[in-house]
Amino acid sequence: MKLQQLKYIWEVAHNDLNVSATAQVLYTSQPGISKQIRLLEDELGVEIFARSGKHLTRVTPAGEAVLKVAGEILGQVDSIKQIAQEFSNNKKGSLSVATTHTQARYALPSVIESFIQSYPDVSLHMHQGTPIQIAEMAADGTVDMAIATEGMDHYSDLVMMPCYRWNRSIVVPKGHPLASRNSLTLEEIASFPLVTYVYGFTGRSKLDEAFQSKELVPNVVFTATDADVIKTYVRLGLGVGILAHLAVDPERDRDLVALDASHLFAASTTYIGIRKGAFLRGYQYQFIEKFAPHLTKQVVDEAMLCSGKHELEEYFKNTLLPTY
Numbered sequence: 510m511k512l513q514q515l516k517y518i519w520e521v522a523h524n525d526l527n528v529s530a531t532a533q534v535l536y537t538s539q540p541g542i543s544k545q546i547r548l549l550e551d552e553l554g555v556e557i558f559a560r561s562g563k564h565l566t567r568v569t570p571a572g573e574a575v576l577k578v579a580g581e582i583l584g585q586v587d588s589i590k591q592i593a594q595e596f597s598n599n600k601k602g603s604l605s606v607a608t609t610h611t612q613a614r615y616a617l618p619s620v621i622e623s624f625i626q627s628y629p630d631v632s633l634h635m636h637q638g639t640p641i642q643i644a645e646m647a648a649d650g651t652v653d654m655a656i657a658t659e660g661m662d663h664y665s666d667l668v669m670m671p672c673y674r675w676n677r678s679i680v681v682p683k684g685h686p687l688a689s690r691n692s693l694t695l696e697e698i699a700s701f702p703l704v705t706y707v708y709g710f711t712g713r714s715k716l717d718e719a720f721q722s723k724e725l726v727p728n729v730v731f732t733a734t735d736a737d738v739i740k741t742y743v744r745l746g747l748g749v750g751i752l753a754h755l756a757v758d759p760e761r762d763r764d765l766v767a768l769d770a771s772h773l774f775a776a777s778t779t780y781i782g783i784r785k786g787a788f789l790r791g792y793q794y795q796f797i798e799k800f801a802p803h804l805t806k807q808v809v810d811e812a813m814l815c816s817g818k819h820e821l822e823e824y825f826k827n828t829l830l831p832t833y
Contacts, residue, residue: 514549515579517542526565584650588788595790605634605652607643610735612656615755620799628792647782655782667782672801674778674832676771680750688766695723702730702748719774755833
């Protein structure tokens, strides 16, 4: 068994079982990958991938178990490389972060600006996606860390550390019937068409829970993953917008009226997720602390030692998080 073979099966599984696409990613030949996969399967005595002719169709149950361990091994190999890089040059390397549009557009710019000034020789890579995609990228080692509000708690391979809490705003055009209201009710909001996040994005579950608790059925006419898109369609008169308060820009959104909704919906928490057992370089600790000052190196290291979700929650239960 060779590390190269484990790398091949891992990459094939994460490229939709497309051997040709995997060969392009790894700068090697398709026949070479296929041969090494067969050799590994022969050595193990099980099929990792089911086939239809020459095409791979699915991962077998045995293959799923093998891939899980292969991912752990490859993660440890990557950690060894990171250790070597940290000792050879602790201010040079790369950092990859997966996050949602709201975080990338509104929460991270100042953090990234400061980080780049401190570490000009670190190559920074931002990946945007759905919360589930983001969590998967962090769990399988595609990125160093994930930043999101929803979706990451389904991945037991991630250490979830709370960064900040945030509330929502109701956004309407000037002159809208709600624009002059001082304190909104859920019943009032539910009487209008709504424009908000796609389910599973940016705290959307808290919004749905609030309406359900009042036995209200909101008329959600348009959803999007992008806060700027939501505001665009509010401007067009499509409906009342519900979005993260931090996504309201006082300068750019002067044509809109933003109303406080913190009394209507439970606050949400944004987390940073890191793969269990990952080796963090010095500048990675610095990035985390710039984003969430309470997550110092000591706190992160102690959190990484927690055995599961319940222990992590206990560790952070008395932490005072900033609220936006």
